Each structure stands twice: as C-alpha cells, then as structure tokens.
Amino acid sequence: WFELQVANRQEFQSEQSKLDIVEGRMKDNSRSSVLYVEDNAANMMLMEEIISRIDGVSLLCASDAETGLGIARTHKPNLIILDINLPGMDGYAALEIIQSDPVLCDTVTVALSADAMPQQVDKGKQAGFREYLTKPINIREVRNVITRYASDEQG
Numbered sequence: 001w002f003e004l005q006v007a008n009r010q011e012f013q014s015e016q017s018k019l020d021i022v023e024g025r026m027k028d029n030s031r032s033s034v035l036y037v038e039d040n041a042a043n044m045m046l047m048e049e050i051i052s053r054i055d056g057v058s059l060l061c062a063s064d065a066e067t068g069l070g071i072a073r074t075h076k077p078n079l080i081i082l083d084i085n086l087p088g089m090d091g092y093a094a095l096e097i098i099q100s101d102p103v104l105c106d107t108v109t110v111a112l113s114a115d116a117m118p119q120q121v122d123k124g125k126q127a128g129f130r131e132y133l134t135k136p137i138n139i140r141e142v143r144n145v146i147t148r149y150a151s152d153e154q155g
Helices: 009-022 041-052 065-075 091-100 118-127 139-150
Strands: 032-037 057-062 079-083 108-113 131-134
Touching (some): 032 041, 032 065, 041 057, 041 139, 065 091, 091 108, 131 139
Parallel strands (some): 032 079
16 A cells, blocks of 8 residues: 655646756756756656766756757757657657757767557667667666766766
8 A cells, every 4th residue: 555645737837847947957067968858747857866866967958859959959968868759849850850960960869758669669760769768767777878878987
C-alpha cells in the first residue's frame, strides 16, 4: 500500500513556467552541454537531476523543436536529446533540419520516446538518431549516453 500526492494543474503550470525561465541557460563553468527538447515538465525535471550529477555537463532546455533548434544554433551543444512526439514540429522533422544545417550537422542527436516498438526504434536509427532511448526514462542508460557523447568522463 502506498499513497501518491496528486498534482494540480496550477502546480504543473508553475513548474512549466520555471522551466521556461531556465530555458536556454547554461552554467558558465561547464565545458560540455546537452540540449534536451521535451514538452513534459516531469521528464525535464528528471533530466535536470540526471545532468546535475555529471561533472562538467550542463543542460539546455526547450519545450518545442523550434525553440530547441534556435538554442542549438546559438550554443552548439555536444549532444541533443529529442523527444519524438513534440507539439508542432516533431522530432523527426527537427532531426532533418539538424542534419541539413552546416552548424549542427555534426552534433550527436539521440531520440527519447515513449514509442518503444521495435519498428519505431529501427525507424529512428534509420533516420539518423545515434541512439534511440525509451520512456519511462532509464536513468542509468541516459547517464551512459550523456557520458559517452557529452561529458568530460568520456573515454
């Protein structure tokens, strides 16, 4: 038996507003950065927690692909983690823009999606995502990917 506290809509909107304020901000002392494009506030907060435990890596956030592409062009992150099902432009359309943009085309891009069907994973890899991670987020797997592509701990 366990109990869960139910969040109300006002609390969620408050958390989303905080994320919008943080959007695009990066620690000055970081050598590497990860851009996470995600419209779910809870997933964004979990990613913030994961990144906070990796030395030398900071997190850039965007809640839609259009904003994420702008942040990517400005900050040139080491790694972009894209949700596939975003409002407006989806992750596949954003990946096509990244691949065709001379500034971003060499940036490692990873998919993170709740759609974990084998054919969707194959579609993502064929489209050009370096990795295809699934939700619910596996913290160890996400940390390993970030460490591999964006952190000072990489080998």
